[in-house]
Amino acid sequence: MYNEYPSSVVPGATVWHSARTSFGEVLPDGCMDLVWRDGDVMVAGPDTRPFTVTASSAPQVGLRFPPGLLPHLLGLPAAHLRNLRVPLADVIGGREAARVVGLDQADVADAFETFGRSRLTAMGPPDPVVGAAAHLLRTGSVVADVAIATRLSVRSLHRLSTRSFGYGPKTLAGILRLQRAQDLASRGVASAVVAAECGYADQAHLIRESRRITGRPFGALRQAGSDANRSTPLPSGSATVA
Template sequence: MYRERASMLPHVVAWRSEVEPGDAPKRVLPDGCLDIIWQSGRVFVAGPDTVAQSPGRAPVGTRFFALRFGSGTGPGVLGLPASELTDRQVPLDALWPAPDVRRLAEAAEPLAALEAVAAARWRSPDRAMVALAEAARAGEAVGAFADRAGLSARHLQRRSIATFGYPPKTLHRIFRLQRAVALARDGESFGRVAADAGYADQAHLSREVRALTGVPLSSLVIPPV
């Protein structure tokens, strides 16, 4: 069982999940976000992924409550650059005072507790980086965005790595992958997916999907439960 909703915080999604009998392990695709996750009383941060992750199957009944921080909002809450968490899972008490994390771990309503703590630590995100995320989702070329935003390539690269955990071209690739998977799950032919998502051709689509997820697009068409 998986459910999500918009958080009270901008650019943040609140989600919850419980492992049920018969659930198969899910491939977690990179999405340009980082998450703070409560898992059966343990709290950790899942940093921004550059490739898909295949976590092992948790025991039946395992519960997850989490906040997913999009558009570069996570670093302000956590108090460190996203680049320090790229492709990593880190216990939250390695980043925050242990007593604060213990209160989260013991909360009767973990999702409400996570939102309250995140709200208390909230810092307004870098508006240029929010715009970069929007541009990447829309498929705007990185160079075109840099010109429009008045940022040098080097400056844009540095701020993107600190905000998202990777350079703007990687962010662009990840959001293009997200568009492709969504279109394929909506029933579009793979040739049409390639054109609509912004790939040069279907072969380019195939190479990129395998590079970022380790499997062909056909394996990703069935949406996660």
């Protein structure tokens, strides 16, 4: 069971609630999350591979931040948390984390949003170049063109991407492009058209990229999305903790 809705407090963020009744995988999405379960709060770092989750009836609540925002709010390079789930207290200290640790489930979503807003006030707005780079990569721009558009050298763009997203711009572009392909497929768009719309060389290229990033052919992602749309949203972007 899974549901989500846009945050009304943190720009671009998504609040989600989940209770898994079977084993599954969370796919890379370029984002980072705060995740609550049984009073504990974890930071879910950026993934480069599917993250296996176990079945559990224990509910979880999360706040998924858009690419690049949570590392800025935590004051920690995203690369330090790549493919990791780490207690929030270990990242920002027990005193700061106490605002969201140990809460009842009903209070978590509001507390996460308040936490995100207060950290944004304390840290100031993120570098607008981070958001611009993520947008350009999501819409299919190649790395060299993103560097030109953001007035960065390719090397500087790579450093910014590693710090803000957890990996280089080419990796982020592949993840975000596949997400866009999944979204189109969930609307019933044919795979060949999806490939063309998302800038893949052809449908075979889309299939290869799907296997490389998720370990699954694109047809399997399409079917999973179709099955989920008949019941609850597919939580491919939620960073559920095992």
